[in-house]
Amino acid sequence: MLELRAITAGYDRKAPAVRAASLTVARGESVGLLGPSGCGKSTLARVAALLHRPAAGTLTLDGTRVRRWRHRAPKEQRTAVGVVFQQPRLSADPRLTLTDLIAEPLRANGRPPHIDNLVDAVGLTPDLLARRPHEVSDGQLQRACLARALSLRPRWLICDEMTAMLDASTTAALVRAVEGYRCATGAGLLAVGHDRVLLERWCDRTVHWSEVTEQP
Numbered sequence: 001m002l003e004l005r006a007i008t009a010g011y012d013r014k015a016p017a018v019r020a021a022s023l024t025v026a027r028g029e030s031v032g033l034l035g036p037s038g039c040g041k042s043t044l045a046r047v048a049a050l051l052h053r054p055a056a057g058t059l060t061l062d063g064t065r066v067r068r069w070r071h072r073a074p075k076e077q078r079t080a081v082g083v084v085f086q087q088p089r090l091s092a093d094p095r096l097t098l099t100d101l102i103a104e105p106l107r108a109n110g111r112p113p114h115i116d117n118l119v120d121a122v123g124l125t126p127d128l129l130a131r132r133p134h135e136v137s138d139g140q141l142q143r144a145c146l147a148r149a150l151s152l153r154p155r156w157l158i159c160d161e162m163t164a165m166l167d168a169s170t171t172a173a174l175v176r177a178v179e180g181y182r183c184a185t186g187a188g189l190l191a192v193g194h195d196r197v198l199l200e201r202w203c204d205r206t207v208h209w210s211e212v213t214e215q216p
């Protein structure tokens, strides 16, 4: 279970972007989180991905409360959650080839950098792997970012507007790749977005921001 309880978080203590938000994702479940632009979805997603320390509230992963965030989080908790963001160009190191980008979490965790299955799973062709981010399309780079997010076989996947800037066929391919991974591993998914049709088709259930948080 991934449980966010009464999370308050943001960038200004006096005016938090997220107020008392609560949301639970069961193992193997996919939950879509819908809400208008700027409401705080990404901030809550970053709390769930252990990237943003909340000012108040608790995050519990598989029964263990998270007490430290970012690089201070224990490796076991950090690697239990994979995350894909909306803009791959902001999250991908421009100096790395796609091969190194995908393999970086494996190397950083002392695992063999075997990426063939990941590359297949996200539908990247081998000729792209030696290229750097500026030499591939947004869709190709997002496929690499998804492969990277799956590389440590996380039990939880957070997709924050993963397909917002992509065309329909790339969106469908990425959703298929996520679902293939979840089917094989039983991982839970929190998919954040504002495309109701996509999230309702993709996820077991969809919740609206107004249902998870206290309105200011």
Ligand SMILES: Nc1ncnc2c1ncn2[C@@H]1O[C@H](COP(=O)(O)OP(=O)(O)OP(=O)(O)O)[C@@H](O)[C@H]1O
Pocket: 010, 011, 017, 035, 036, 037, 038, 039, 040, 041, 042, 043, 044, 194
């Ligand atoms: N790094 C930051 N510093 C200061 N304020 C920020 C920062 N990131 C986001 N905010 C503000 O926090 C609020 C919530 O932003 P957030 O990105 O979580 O919303 P969102 O619901 O994901 O929006 P969108 O759907 O447009 O991505 C917004 O008012 C935003 O301007």
